[in-house]
Amino acid sequence: xxxxxxxxxxxxxxxxxxxxxxxxxxxxxxxxxxxxxxxxxxxxxxxxxxxxxxxxxxxxxxxxxxxxxxxxxxxxxxxxxxxxxxxxxxxxxxxxxxxxxxxxxxxxxxxxxxxxxxxxxxxxxxxxxxxxxxxxxxxxxxxxxxxxxxxxxxxxxxxxxxxxxxxxxxxxxxxxxxxxxxxxxxxxxxxxxxxxxxxxxxxxxxxxxxxxxxxxxxxxxxxxxxxxxxxxxxxxxxxxxxxxxxxxxxxxxxxxxxxxxxxxxxxxxxxxx
Amino acid sequence: xxxxxxxxxxxxxxxxxxxxxxxxxxxxxxxxxxxxxxxxxxxxxxxxxxxxxxxxxxxxxxxxxxxxxxxxxxxxxxxxxxxxxxxxxxxxxxxxxxxxxxxxxxxxxxxxxxxxxxxxxxxxxxxxxxxxxxxxxxxxxxxxxxxxxxxxxxxxxxxxxxxxxxxxxxxxxxxxxxxxxxxxxxxxxxxxxxxxxxxxxxxxxxxxxxxxxxxxxxxxxxxxxxxxxxxxxxxxxxxxxxx
Numbered sequence: 001x002x003x004x005x006x007x008x009x010x011x012x013x014x015x016x017x018x019x020x021x022x023x024x025x026x027x028x029x030x031x032x033x034x035x036x037x038x039x040x041x042x043x044x045x046x047x048x049x050x051x052x053x054x055x056x057x058x059x060x061x062x063x064x065x066x067x068x069x070x071x072x073x074x075x076x077x078x079x080x081x082x083x084x085x086x087x088x089x090x091x092x093x094x095x096x097x098x099x100x101x102x103x104x105x106x107x108x109x110x111x112x113x114x115x116x117x118x119x120x121x122x123x124x125x126x127x128x129x130x131x132x133x134x135x136x137x138x139x140x141x142x143x144x145x146x147x148x149x150x151x152x153x154x155x156x157x158x159x160x161x162x163x164x165x166x167x168x169x170x171x172x173x174x175x176x177x178x179x180x181x182x183x184x185x186x187x188x189x190x191x192x193x194x195x196x197x198x199x200x201x202x203x204x205x206x207x208x209x210x211x212x213x214x215x216x217x218x219x220x221x222x223x224x225x226x227x228x229x230x231x232x233x234x235x236x237x238x239x240x241x242x243x244x245x246x247x248x249x250x251x252x253x254x255x256x257x258x259x260x261x262x263x264x265x266x267x268x269x270x271x272x273x
Numbered sequence: 274x275x276x277x278x279x280x281x282x283x284x285x286x287x288x289x290x291x292x293x294x295x296x297x298x299x300x301x302x303x304x305x306x307x308x309x310x311x312x313x314x315x316x317x318x319x320x321x322x323x324x325x326x327x328x329x330x331x332x333x334x335x336x337x338x339x340x341x342x343x344x345x346x347x348x349x350x351x352x353x354x355x356x357x358x359x360x361x362x363x364x365x366x367x368x369x370x371x372x373x374x375x376x377x378x379x380x381x382x383x384x385x386x387x388x389x390x391x392x393x394x395x396x397x398x399x400x401x402x403x404x405x406x407x408x409x410x411x412x413x414x415x416x417x418x419x420x421x422x423x424x425x426x427x428x429x430x431x432x433x434x435x436x437x438x439x440x441x442x443x444x445x446x447x448x449x450x451x452x453x454x455x456x457x458x459x460x461x462x463x464x465x466x467x468x469x470x471x472x473x474x475x476x477x478x479x480x481x482x483x484x485x486x487x488x489x490x491x492x493x494x495x496x497x498x499x500x501x502x503x504x505x506x507x508x509x510x511x512x513x514x515x516x
Contacts, residue, residue, distance in 0.1 A: 020368040028361050033348045046337020049329045057326025064319025068298050111293035117330050118471035129490045165447045172440045179433045188432050188496035195502030198463040227456030230463040
């Protein structure tokens with residue numbers, strides 16, 4: 001009975017979320033383009049799959065992942081746990097004592113990003129268009145590592161209370177510098193990956209972690225310091241995706257150099273004493 | 274027997290996608306917090322839902338959302354009317370963002386921050402007005418972002434200069450903006466792009482880039498989402514400065 005009520009509620013929420021999109025698409029299709037789309041039944045079937053999939057996915061998350069994840073975030077950031085991490089009697093905060101908080105931030109950032117449907121969509125598209133030059137799974141892992149680093153660093157920032165814009169400023173400088181050296185093909189995709197990563201799965205869990213931390217640590221305001229984790233999670237994937245592309249380009253050019261110059265290699269081997 | 278095999282094929286990708294999150298939660302629950310799951314049955318049922326949901330979603334992307342976005346992009350390119358293409362882009366950006374649940378939640382929290390900091394009067398009406406203004410600001414920002422991004426695809430302007438310039442602007446604006454808006458502004462860039470908008474916008478960009486001669490779908494087709502994550506930061510910082 002509760003499942004049914006959940007189902008109806010989630011369905012209603014998803015429909016109201018999707019309705020404006022459908023209205024805009026339909027209006028332009030009917031009044032501006034006025035040309036029939038190819039394969040309308042297949043399109044409608046696909047859209048029904050997307051809706052059904054999203055409803056099931058959100059319901060399942062509410063049922064299985066969010067309660068446990070949020071409870072864990074609040075348990076790990078409970079004042080008693082954090083105080084114990086400081087060691088008995090110490091009134092100050094040792095930022096390095098929060099090892100499990102950072103480990104949890106890293107792990108939850110990585111694993112939720114791998115499950116993020118929007119990222120799956122973009123990486124599938126990228127692999128298809130680049131004819132396999134960009135590997136969907138490699139891209140997703142690079143993005144997930146970026147989110148993981150971003151969220152654990154963001155948790156660290158909340159603990160030490162450093163200003164957000166210092167970190168973000170350095171991060172953007174790094175992104176700009178990397179852009180100059182990264183393979184051109186990856187740059188737009190890397191920029192996109194920042195915005196793609198943070199949606200359905202990641203945001204609720206990460207918000208719970210940020211608010212929990214900011215509430216538990218003395219001198220932090222949940223309203224001011226609790227924000228900013230999402231910003232970190234959008235920034236670092238750009239850096240890791242470009243790093244991944246640079247690394248795979250370097251590896252490819254090295255193996256190409258080896259494969260194309262067998263004589264060169266033989267010569268250098270003969271030169272060896 | 275055959276349907277079991279095809280069901281397995283249908284779900285196997287989702288199993289792989291969800292394994293990390295299950296492992297992380299189980300590991301932390303059992304090894305670090307050392308507690309059994311409060312409602313194991315409910316959790317398992319929920320996981321089955323998540324599994325089927327993700328599998329249906331990915332299948333639906335390939336059948337519906339991608340072809341829809343791409344064929345509309347082709348149709349706009351054939352029609353050749355820049356005005357309609359840009360108004361479609363703006364409407365798509367504005368319309369998908371203004372009703373986004375994550376944005377509604379974050380703007381309500383932001384109005385409390387603003388009231389706490391004394392930027393607005395601490396009454397329900399003032400908070401509501403602030404939250405609504407913020408939502409409109411972010412939605413306008415995303416609409417403008419898609420217009421800029423589409424113009425870039427059409428003209429082939431270099432994306433890295435535009436994005437780098439945008440971030441430079443954001444960094445400069447940050448030093449003039451009131452303290453309490455900064456975190457919200459930076460976060461609003463990330464929350465605007467929802468699970469349905471992203472594939473649709475990606476397909477729109479890719480479809481446009483592939484129907485215009487001399488554009489590479491990978492190089493020019495991607496990047497719309499990047500603009501949609503950047504402009505809200507600048508717009509919200511400006512909103513904070515004006516109010």
